[in-house]
Amino acid sequence: MNGPVSSIVSAGAASRKDIHMGRMLVEQGKLTLEEVESVRRLQKEEGLRFGEAAQRLGLVSEADIQQVLARQFDYPYLQAGGGNYPATLMAAYQPFSAEVEMLRSVRSELMLRWFRPGRKTLAIASVNPGDGTSLLAANLAVVFSQLGEQTLLVDANLRNPCQHKIFNLAAGRGLADVLAGRAGLDMLAMAESFIDLSLLPAGSLVPNPQELINRPNFVVMNETLCDRFDIILYDTPAFSSAADALTIAARAGGVLLVVRKDHTRVADLAAFSEQLRRSGTEVVGSVMVSF
Template identity: 60%
Template sequence: MNHPALSNTIRPQARGGDSSIGGLLLESGKITPENAERVLRMQKELGIRFGEAAQRLGLITEADIQQVLARQFDYPYLQQGQGKYSARLLAAYQPFSPQVEVLRAIRSQLMLRWFALGRKSLVIMGVDSGDGASLFAANLAVVFSQLGEHTLLVDANLRTPSQHQIFDLKNKQGLSDVLAGRADLDAIAKIDEFVDLHILEAGTLPPNPQELLSRTAFTDLNARLESHFDVVLYDAASLSAGSDALAIAARAGGVLLVTRRNETLVADLNAASEQLSQIGADVVGSVMVEF
């Protein structure tokens, strides 16, 4: 899953605002009020749609039209050059690409096989370091938010966190600080560019991540998060990095394993599944990424 960097963004239409194509194009700065008058004259003369008239006048592109249409239907995404997120956040920049279609198919399977059963937490975990689990978790969180689910992505990798880099956050207080009693849920950041996406960064890197994640404080925190959100995704360190992920999985209850094409060994995948089953965690499925 790959692509570039970002600053203006289309946000969901405020309730009571003008949700017409023309209104959205004006609000987003794609056309000026003066140009809007030109568009309206052509629209009236030719009997065509506003967006088509604006395109004929060379004021906007087809990509602009697609973006405001997405906004009309509460499915915002970003164009290249917008925002400050990782270019590899394909669900944000290329929502109609084949890779993101696969993500949506995975989302559907997870909704049916896990979240529809009343479960709210799921751990995204690589079998080996470098399997791309963090980037996959970030993209999956975006597509869940695009579905309208109240979504939280928790960077529970307290060794080598990366969600603050993917989403251009400051990585100040986060999960470790909440578990240590030095912060509360106000450490959760809302990502305004998407329908309903929130991020809890890893926070201060602790010297004892496994012990911190094994405390009852994590169990209590997970229950609080589940009471606030529809979907809670934990980006955990890979099993090869230590037992941190097992502590998280035991509390969340379910795991989606991420493997890498031509890299992850079947024996390692089977061993990971066995370890998870021994602690009572359900392996909801596995996905293979390629990069």
């Protein structure tokens, strides 16, 4: 094919996208209407894209343009300081970093190897407290939602929950209350800024988390959630602290192991993996984290 390559996007479509970008930057308070007109004049004079012209005039930053483009292509993320989430929720703030690229690679592997028709649930588990399970689960939930999958993150760590802190949810009812029959699934919370991400917090602190997780209510709840969501991730307590992770992983059918560099012992990980397999749970893979 030796002929010239032409764009498949018409000039009219490109113009409409530029108008939309200008409107979005005005809505965000990045540009005034007068500045938009200045950008359009330079754009016309020099044949630039809208974002290029706005940057050349010094009116917006590259980060401003990247965020608008992300919204145009349904890839939501936040600028630093927005959303009031912790900086460690990197998928929300640094979508183009090497760390988040790794998360997207994990997501791709899971979509290929695990999340097929009939498989929607996955437990995230580790050997020790402090291995980063909750943070990995939160970041994975964000990147799955950025893919456009209806994603639910369930905080199944009824002993030391923290997803409500990561996502700024008010303390209240949640998973424990559902399993105890004291509440329904109406308390599912939408994650602010991520339209395809919902959360089910741990809920009330209870004296009998293992007994609650083993109740038939868990199976019924899981089936109901599978009818409503494409991806369901369960954040679990550390295996060395309680046997909850074994039960939750068995309910989910599969587990992704979190391994902390220079912290998780190989022998402990092997013992955990063996117990998971004995319970009928498939170990889908592992992710090594370092912090």
